[in-house]
Amino acid sequence: MVLGWGLFGFVDSVRAGFGVSPAGLYHQHLKPGTCFSQDFVISRADPDEELVAVIEADLPEIGDWFQFEPGKKFTLPAGQKRVDFTIKVCPPNETPSDRYQGVIRVKATPREEEIVGVSVVKGARIEVDLTTSEENFTDLIVRQIKIGDVKGKEPIRVWLKIENRGNTVAAPDRLELEILDLRQQPLTTLQTERLAPIPPSETKEIEAQLETDLGSGEYFAWARVYLGDQLLRQERLVFQISGREKQALPEKETPKKTALFNRFKEKGRRSGFLILAAIFGFGLVLLALHFRRQKKAIPWVFPLLGGLTLLALAISWNQPWLKSSIPEAKPTPTPAAQVKGLTVEQEASASGENKFQPLKVVGQQEQIYYRIYRRPNLKAQVVYFATEGEQFQVLEERAHWYRVLLDDGTDGWLPKANVKEVNP
Amino acid sequence: MIRRKWRWLAISLQLLALVAFIYHSVQADSVATSVTVGNSAPSFTVDPAESPASSSTSPTDVGSSITFTATASDPNNESYYLIICKTNSVSPTNGGAPTCPGGSWCVSAATTSGSQASCSYTTQQSDSESNDWYAFVCDGNSSAASCSTASQGTGDSGSPFKVNHPPSFTAISNDGPADPGATVTWTATASDGDLDGTADTVKLVVCKTAGISAGDCDGGASDRWCASALTSSNPSCSYSVPVPTADQAYNAYAYVVDNHNLGSSDTTQGSNSSYTVNNVAPVVSAVTINSGTDITLTEGTTTSVVLGATITDNNGCGDVSTATASAYRSGIGYAACDTSAEANDNNCYPVINCSVVASGNTCDGASDASADYECTVSMQYHADPTDLNTQYPTENWLDSVIATDDNGASHRAEVSTGVEVNSLVALDVTGSISYGNLTVGQKNDPLDKTTTVTGTGNVGLDVELSGTDMSSGSDTIAVTQQKYALAASTAYASGASLTTTATEVELNVAKTTDNASPATKTIWWGIEIPSNTPPGTYSGTNTVGAVKGETVDW
Numbered sequence: 001m002v003l004g005w006g007l008f009g010f011v012d013s014v015r016a017g018f019g020v021s022p023a024g025l026y027h028q029h030l031k032p033g034t035c036f037s038q039d040f041v042i043s044r045a046d047p048d049e050e051l052v053a054v055i056e057a058d059l060p061e062i063g064d065w066f067q068f069e070p071g072k073k074f075t076l077p078a079g080q081k082r083v084d085f086t087i088k089v090c091p092p093n094e095t096p097s098d099r100y101q102g103v104i105r106v107k108a109t110p111r112e113e114e115i116v117g118v119s120v121v122k123g124a125r126i127e128v129d130l131t132t133s134e135e136n137f138t139d140l141i142v143r144q145i146k147i148g149d150v151k152g153k154e155p156i157r158v159w160l161k162i163e164n165r166g167n168t169v170a171a172p173d174r175l176e177l178e179i180l181d182l183r184q185q186p187l188t189t190l191q192t193e194r195l196a197p198i199p200p201s202e203t204k205e206i207e208a209q210l211e212t213d214l215g216s217g218e219y220f221a222w223a224r225v226y227l228g229d230q231l232l233r234q235e236r237l238v239f240q241i242s243g244r245e246k247q248a249l250p251e252k253e254t255p256k257k258t259a260l261f262n263r264f265k266e267k268g269r270r271s272g273f274l275i276l277a278a279i280f281g282f283g284l285v286l287l288a289l290h291f292r293r294q295k296k297a298i299p300w301v302f303p304l305l306g307g308l309t310l311l312a313l314a315i316s317w318n319q320p321w322l323k324s325s326i327p328e329a330k331p332t333p334t335p336a337a338q339v340k341g342l343t344v345e346q347e348a349s350a351s352g353e354n355k356f357q358p359l360k361v362v363g364q365q366e367q368i369y370y371r372i373y374r375r376p377n378l379k380a381q382v383v384y385f386a387t388e389g390e391q392f393q394v395l396e397e398r399a400h401w402y403r404v405l406l407d408d409g410t411d412g413w414l415p416k417a418n419v420k421e422v423n424p
Numbered sequence: 425m426i427r428r429k430w431r432w433l434a435i436s437l438q439l440l441a442l443v444a445f446i447y448h449s450v451q452a453d454s455v456a457t458s459v460t461v462g463n464s465a466p467s468f469t470v471d472p473a474e475s476p477a478s479s480s481t482s483p484t485d486v487g488s489s490i491t492f493t494a495t496a497s498d499p500n501n502e503s504y505y506l507i508i509c510k511t512n513s514v515s516p517t518n519g520g521a522p523t524c525p526g527g528s529w530c531v532s533a534a535t536t537s538g539s540q541a542s543c544s545y546t547t548q549q550s551d552s553e554s555n556d557w558y559a560f561v562c563d564g565n566s567s568a569a570s571c572s573t574a575s576q577g578t579g580d581s582g583s584p585f586k587v588n589h590p591p592s593f594t595a596i597s598n599d600g601p602a603d604p605g606a607t608v609t610w611t612a613t614a615s616d617g618d619l620d621g622t623a624d625t626v627k628l629v630v631c632k633t634a635g636i637s638a639g640d641c642d643g644g645a646s647d648r649w650c651a652s653a654l655t656s657s658n659p660s661c662s663y664s665v666p667v668p669t670a671d672q673a674y675n676a677y678a679y680v681v682d683n684h685n686l687g688s689s690d691t692t693q694g695s696n697s698s699y700t701v702n703n704v705a706p707v708v709s710a711v712t713i714n715s716g717t718d719i720t721l722t723e724g725t726t727t728s729v730v731l732g733a734t735i736t737d738n739n740g741c742g743d744v745s746t747a748t749a750s751a752y753r754s755g756i757g758y759a760a761c762d763t764s765a766e767a768n769d770n771n772c773y774p775v776i777n778c779s780v781v782a783s784g785n786t787c788d789g790a791s792d793a794s795a796d797y798e799c800t801v802s803m804q805y806h807a808d809p810t811d812l813n814t815q816y817p818t819e820n821w822l823d824s825v826i827a828t829d830d831n832g833a834s835h836r837a838e839v840s841t842g843v844e845v846n847s848l849v850a851l852d853v854t855g856s857i858s859y860g861n862l863t864v865g866q867k868n869d870p871l872d873k874t875t876t877v878t879g880t881g882n883v884g885l886d887v888e889l890s891g892t893d894m895s896s897g898s899d900t901i902a903v904t905q906q907k908y909a910l911a912a913s914t915a916y917a918s919g920a921s922l923t924t925t926a927t928e929v930e931l932n933v934a935k936t937t938d939n940a941s942p943a944t945k946t947i948w949w950g951i952e953i954p955s956n957t958p959p960g961t962y963s964g965t966n967t968v969g970a971v972k973g974e975t976v977d978w
Contacts, residue, residue: 019723019850045724123969143716
């Protein structure tokens, strides 16, 4: 037995955790002669001491492709939970098309002079899986679309943040901007094909400008980015134009009443004038036959009858200013809910269109809900979300609320403002 | 002969004298016999006139006063009366004012001869549109009062005077309620029966506050909802409700006036035909998650992820009472992540409060419909990854923003394109290994020193183990003297030797799903002190590296 041997112990000198994200460096269409970069984050929940990040690459055959920014050794400062670094991969031009794999290890080591006893060093491994190819591959992702407010005669500016995941310079083919008023009535559609290209493996924000003579006001705009026929992304945006004449809302076409047509309340008014035209025309023909038989000159009554015939025909024609005097039934602007007899229904716009139909956009979901509360108080707990067209039985009525019966046998309070119709 | 000539001359002269005498006598008898003293009627020195002058194009409104004036002179210097009769007939009154057998419009007070006399008449609803008048000046002689002949003045200030009657206005209605951006139309049941000259027309004026002046709202254009054109009957006018407009009732006072700006006297005049602007649900646009960038989490703690949207309410941006958001893995979907009870730090972060941005597109008052909102979600380190080689490689993360107005109407919109949550390969190694006092040849058998590996990322873990030789000065203990195992009570001989080369070990730490109880696994350690090892304190470094484990073991 040998006494006096030293104590062999492990000192838990590094208590905080350590992690790296993302956990892989992948590319399936890396073109030799181009470069591809990816950002990583080293994170520590409890960065109570300064450490040194050490990167060790285990990349058979391809180690020379890799560059590390800020380097293979850098400081992880105390108090900083996240530290970024970048790995750039540049396969040389003559690289054969093949799959290349390896790992990159990142570990956080204490400073050399601080090692006492046996230190436990934490690390993380990044998987590397690259496939080189000479074939062009295009893959654009529109990360974000933003629109700016317009002042004076400035054009509309739209910013597209686009990531080029392909291996060749690429740009979207066109940006389409469908502009609507705040009632979501279409006003105009603008388009531009002048979009800056994005280098491969890069993310860039490009600006597109579109001229418009819309007046001052606030607008919705559907921005759609296309690559060929492929819709990369569409987004509904809101922007404002100031410093111009105010934009007039599109007039809703309403038929004009005239005193003449006030007498005609039936849709058969046109047929009345057609009958008149027929009578005048028939009289004209009879007179023509008579005078021809008599071999007499055409009297003055002919032009008169002819004029009356034409007038009757014109009145019965579908001319805009002679249209029906019956105003088109304006869809009753409905409150949001109708309660049984109340039915929840969407609010109709002035033109009768349902403003809140699900958008015709693949992948985007929209929905309108009408809340039913536990008590007649907008701050009370919501017990049910009613949807368009739902009906409820009324149990009680107050000044601004209906108490309604829910399907599960319980009840809740629905604001009268969201009621479209009350059925007795 | 001479006598006869002179006789005829004398006779002629006498006859001539006689004729002269007779002529003179006749003259002398007229002056002497025609003078008689008595009362004479006054006479107009200034023709009568009505004021204001009325005409078909400028009649006098019912209820207004017409003043008749004239100046007369009385030969007897008596005071006179100006009387305006409805017919060409007047009766003088001894000692008093005359009267009109056919009715009078007015009569003045006694007026000094040579001074202007005047009297006034207030037009009545019952008056005809055109009313003849005959002016007389009469004295009030006590015994033989006398009047002049009639005078009707000239031009517009002469007879007749024209009366404008107020239009009829019996009902008013509007087709509200209306949405912002829609049109409210008021229609009046009104007409005007005046036909003198050309038929009177009527117009409808709808005011924001009560009161009109000169045929328009007394507050001017800014006080007016709308005004119709002049029409024969039943005028209507429309008001285009701007966007935004608050959802509430608005007063609207309706007035009907004729083409002379005379308002109706019916009870409907000035009544409040209020209209209501509907509440419309807000609209959510431009939904974002982490600015469109893939999410990289932070080891062992939360990461702030910003969700954004623009919320538009056509009742005004201030009509939005709450804005909340939910962030969720696409495979979960909003329907399973819309209540607090569904919260799951792995895949669902519901009901996150949003607020208007501090700068930029803020809510700037009643005329502003839109504002940008931001919501911050604290995403746990173990939120499900969606990149390659994970359990959900075909999914991504989405968010929905829900705006609710002060009437409980709400709208939800989901981000159009989601983002990935990247794999976070992370661990913590807790515990300490104390091999204790060992002598040469001594070893930990079975392996009984432990370290605990905790998953502090969002993936299941294996580990890579490697180490360095331990050293004490120039003395070393080879790294291979350390062994490890993944099970308890493993004999030293059965343990795996630690090497300088990172070696992957299938530790299979599950993916942490609950921060309160993170996934852990234990590694057992031991060491054998080789022979001939000098005594001392030996130090070295062991590395435990996190490796993303196979998804089946998560």
